[in-house]
Amino acid sequence: MKLVIERxxxxxxxxxxxAPVASIFVALFVAGFLLLASxxxxxxxxxxxxxxxxxSMYGLSETLVKxxxxxxxxxxxxxxxxxxxxxxxxxxxxxxxAMGATWVALFSGIENHWVMLTAMFFAAFLCxxxxxxxxxxxxxxxxxxxxxxxxxMNYIAILGVDYLIYGPWKDPxxxxxPLTAQFSDTAxxxxxxxxxxxxxxxxxxxxxxxxxLFMERTIWGxxxxxxGSNQKAAQYAGMNTAWAIFFVLFLSGAIAGIAGFxxxxxxxxxxxxxxxxxxxxxxxxxxxxxxxxxxxxxxxxFLMGVLLVGGDSLQIMWQLPVAFVxxxxxxxxxxxxxxxFFIIYRLKLIRGNAHA
Amino acid sequence: MTDILQIENIRKTFPGVxxxxxxxxxxxPGEIHTLLGENGAGKSTLMNxxxxxxxxxxxxxxxxxxxxxxxxxxxxxxxGIGMVHQHFMLxxxxxxxxxxxxxxxxxxxxxNRSAYKEKIEKLIAEFDLELDLNLPVWKLSIGxxxxxxxxxxxxxxxxLLILDEPTAVLTxxxxxxxxxxxxxxxxxxxxxxxxxxxxxxxxxxxxRVTILKKGCSIATLAxxxxxxxxxxxxxxxxxxxxxxQKSLQMSDELVLDIQNLSVQNDRGLADLDxxxxxxxxxxxxxxxxxxGNGQKALAEVxxxxxxxxxxxxxxxxxxxxxxxxxxxxxxxxxxxxxxRKTIGIAPDMDVADNLIMKSFKNRLFTSGIFQNKKAIRQNxxxxxxQFAIKTGPDGTPVRYLSGGNIQKVIIARELSxxxxxxxxxxxxxxxxxGSAEYVHKVIADGADxxxxxxxxxxxxxxxxxxxxxxxxxxxxxxxxxxxxxxxTREKIGLMMSGETPGDMS
Numbered sequence: 001m002k003l004v005i006e007r008x009x010x011x012x013x014x015x016x017x018x019a020p021v022a023s024i025f026v027a028l029f030v031a032g033f034l035l036l037a038s039x040x041x042x043x044x045x046x047x048x049x050x051x052x053x054x055x056s057m058y059g060l061s062e063t064l065v066k067x068x069x070x071x072x073x074x075x076x077x078x079x080x081x082x083x084x085x086x087x088x089x090x091x092x093x094x095x096x097x098a099m100g101a102t103w104v105a106l107f108s109g110i111e112n113h114w115v116m117l118t119a120m121f122f123a124a125f126l127c128x129x130x131x132x133x134x135x136x137x138x139x140x141x142x143x144x145x146x147x148x149x150x151x152x153m154n155y156i157a158i159l160g161v162d163y164l165i166y167g168p169w170k171d172p173x174x175x176x177x178p179l180t181a182q183f184s185d186t187a188x189x190x191x192x193x194x195x196x197x198x199x200x201x202x203x204x205x206x207x208x209x210x211x212x213l214f215m216e217r218t219i220w221g222x223x224x225x226x227x228g229s230n231q232k233a234a235q236y237a238g239m240n241t242a243w244a245i246f247f248v249l250f251l252s253g254a255i256a257g258i259a260g261f262x263x264x265x266x267x268x269x270x271x272x273x274x275x276x277x278x279x280x281x282x283x284x285x286x287x288x289x290x291x292x293x294x295x296x297x298x299x300x301x302f303l304m305g306v307l308l309v310g311g312d313s314l315q316i317m318w319q320l321p322v323a324f325v326x327x328x329x330x331x332x333x334x335x336x337x338x339x340x341f342f343i344i345y346r347l348k349l350i351r352g353n354a355h356a
Numbered sequence: 357m358t359d360i361l362q363i364e365n366i367r368k369t370f371p372g373v374x375x376x377x378x379x380x381x382x383x384x385p386g387e388i389h390t391l392l393g394e395n396g397a398g399k400s401t402l403m404n405x406x407x408x409x410x411x412x413x414x415x416x417x418x419x420x421x422x423x424x425x426x427x428x429x430x431x432x433x434x435x436g437i438g439m440v441h442q443h444f445m446l447x448x449x450x451x452x453x454x455x456x457x458x459x460x461x462x463x464x465x466x467x468n469r470s471a472y473k474e475k476i477e478k479l480i481a482e483f484d485l486e487l488d489l490n491l492p493v494w495k496l497s498i499g500x501x502x503x504x505x506x507x508x509x510x511x512x513x514x515x516l517l518i519l520d521e522p523t524a525v526l527t528x529x530x531x532x533x534x535x536x537x538x539x540x541x542x543x544x545x546x547x548x549x550x551x552x553x554x555x556x557x558x559x560x561x562x563x564r565v566t567i568l569k570k571g572c573s574i575a576t577l578a579x580x581x582x583x584x585x586x587x588x589x590x591x592x593x594x595x596x597x598x599x600x601q602k603s604l605q606m607s608d609e610l611v612l613d614i615q616n617l618s619v620q621n622d623r624g625l626a627d628l629d630x631x632x633x634x635x636x637x638x639x640x641x642x643x644x645x646x647x648g649n650g651q652k653a654l655a656e657v658x659x660x661x662x663x664x665x666x667x668x669x670x671x672x673x674x675x676x677x678x679x680x681x682x683x684x685x686x687x688x689x690x691x692x693x694x695x696r697k698t699i700g701i702a703p704d705m706d707v708a709d710n711l712i713m714k715s716f717k718n719r720l721f722t723s724g725i726f727q728n729k730k731a732i733r734q735n736x737x738x739x740x741x742q743f744a745i746k747t748g749p750d751g752t753p754v755r756y757l758s759g760g761n762i763q764k765v766i767i768a769r770e771l772s773x774x775x776x777x778x779x780x781x782x783x784x785x786x787x788x789x790g791s792a793e794y795v796h797k798v799i800a801d802g803a804d805x806x807x808x809x810x811x812x813x814x815x816x817x818x819x820x821x822x823x824x825x826x827x828x829x830x831x832x833x834x835x836x837x838x839x840x841x842x843x844t845r846e847k848i849g850l851m852m853s854g855e856t857p858g859d860m861s
Contacts, residue, residue, distance in 0.1 A: 229702035
């Protein structure tokens with residue numbers, strides 16, 4: 001008897017849907033043992049997570065607040081992944097986007113609400129794009145590994161923003177806290193239902209739709225897919241792969257940059273330390289779980305939002321340590337990724353010891 | 357004295373293919389034994405059987421008179437059989453010393469570096485090699501990397517060394533040195549199986565030659581019993597090939613006129629050397645030559661993948677060597693690449709997407725910046741029917757298609773814009789007979805429509821059957837043209853080994 005791993009020729013749509021769902025249940029089951037070990041009955045906290053994150057207007061709005069930047073950053077990262085370009089720098093691109101938007105909000109002196117928001121949007125878009133574009137240029141021209149460049153540039157971006165808010169951009173009336181002055185109302189996105197939820201969420205959905213059409217319907221999307229599938233074949237078919245690498249990294253960073261715009265214009269209304277608690281890194285997981293599809297990014301981002309908000313409530317309601325929350329999130333991601341394996345491969349028992 | 361290796365009646369089949377039909381030969385101690393055969397004759401399969409990667413379906417392998425059954429390459433190494441592969445198995449970032457240690461099983465976790473170094477240095481001195489143990493492998497020439505592979509086997513005390521086309525990657529000087537080392541090894545009583553296409557080298561170094569043809573060992577000749585023409589004749593065979601029924605309408609109008617072209621490769625060696633070729637309108641021009649004599653460079657120059665160092669390419673009256681016209685002209689050249697999976701297709705995309713890879717910006721398939729999915733689908737349906745491509749359900753990535761169907765996808769794409777010139781490299785390699793026949797038909801049909809084809813193939817039967825003329829290449833030069841209707845394989849075989857037609861009576 002021998003257990004062999006065999007590649008499935010084609011995985012059925014049913015399997016592709018049911019495997020991730022089943023994997024979440026397996027993760028919940030395993031996490032249940034952790035809960036038991038901490039002396040908590042497993043089912044109650046699960047119920048709590050759902051109620052806290054989805055069961056009230058407040059909870060739902062908080063979930064969407066967390067979902068919004070994840071969608072932007074996830075879209076950016078997944079676009080690059082489509083072409084086998086590994087943009088690990090969404091975090092830094094969010095910071096640069098936030099910085100660009102803040103600069104416009106504080107110093108441009110634009111009075112009109114829509115002009116102001118448009119200008120902030122494009123400033124964030126450009127800053128995020130150019131930040132990633134540096135890695136794009138290096139990769140396209142000299143084959144410098146974009147993983148290293150985008151990753152290390154995160155630190156530069158975060159520290160650069162810190163410099164601004166501890167130094168030149170610090171609010172003179174801010175009692176020396178590291179923040180900029182508050183944005184005026186012209187530079188704020190609309191908020192709804194007396195909650196923190198803002199119109200950035202709808203912008204994110206719109207962005208996902210545009211990116212979906214871009215990838216699946218346009219000739220550029222086609223080109224990106226060919227290059228991602230086989231760069232040599234693309235060159236041989238006459239495509240300019242170097243230009244495409246730069247362009248895709250630029251666009252990837254630009255979309256992540258919009259997340260920064262959403263955070264400062266919709267939520268914080270100022271630039272401050274720690275504007276993103278790691279959305280850019282979570283976006284990598286989002287893009288991966290979403291299989292790099294724009295629609296998938298929206299769904300997975302929402303799921304991550306639920307986990308983030310529900311996780312907080314676990315700490316508050318059950319006095320569970322924050323480490324448990326991380327372990328819980330980690331288990332869900334772990335089993336989701338594992339389910340991928342079963343979608344692509346199957347295990348098979350073979351009798352006797354057949355020769356290779 | 358008993359033979360160190362004796363194999364008898366080896367047969368190995370793969371689903372649908374008989375790779376080895378019936379192979380027997382033996383190697384005596386201290387003998388250099390050459391295996392000669394066309395590509396596809398079964399040499400690689402035979403080597404994989406000897407090194408324990410494949411299990412033969414039938415037949416015996418005897419080492420020093422004892423029958424053995426290899427279940428893994430480890431078993432084969434234990435019996436003292438070592439192989440230098442065509443592609444070296446080295447870690448480029450590690451030093452020579454570390455690479456050599458990697459090959460040894462019995463190095464303890466804590467070991468005496470200098471003792472091992474001394475042992476290796478001694479071996480290097482013994483064979484008069486130039487090798488710095490501390491250099492990282494990537495800094496070494498290909499020749500020096502080959503020494504490392506040899507030293508690895510010698511340290512393991514292998515008695516039978518298999519060298520798979522060792523000279524294919526070497527300069528002539530490096531080849532000389534390799535041969536000196538082989539002679540010395542032979543003097544020590546070690547046996548060597550040497551695989552090569554190059555007649556001159558085979559003549560120089562072999563004690564005996566075994567010729568493989570279509571999976572059978574058809575003859576073993578001892579030194580003195582063979583000469584170049586005899587080997588060529590045996591390797592290639594002499595039976596007559598039926599010509600394809602062509603409606604002969606080749607004109608004398610030149611489509612391409614390549615004059616004195618020189619192209620150098622990355623290592624500064626000449627891939628094409630003062631090479632000239634004329635392609636007439638509507639003809640199928642076969643290119644014969646042993647693999648690695650410049651065919652690939654020729655195809656790459658014609659399809660714009662490689663730059664020329666010297667010479668001219670004329671399209672009609674226009675010089676397109678370095679002009680912009682070259683690129684628009686090249687866009688009109690269809691190309692069936694040698695390596696269909698690495699540069700021919702986007703493996704994760706479906707047939708419809710692969711079919712438009714060269715024409716995706718064409719107005720037919722776009723409306724503004726958007727793709728016209730309906731037209732793309734329609735195009736795919738047409739081509740799938742016209743070329744009888746077997747695809748899976750809609751949207752199946754092409755990597756799941758069989759080799760023959762992938763080739764059909766490429767051909768359908770390349771011929772869809774009615775090119776004036778087709779450059780086809782080994783278009784039927786690895787295809788079953790039915791698919792190969794179909795590819796032949798497509799090329800012949802193209803010629804009827806006035807398309808000119810440069811057909812580069814290794815199978816002489818294929819060239820003789822299809823070509824209007826055959827040009828023979830050797831070491832990047834054109835040796836001459838032959839008329840397939842009144843030539844012999846023997847003559848082509850001799851030209852492939854570098855003899856000009858004038859030398860022959």
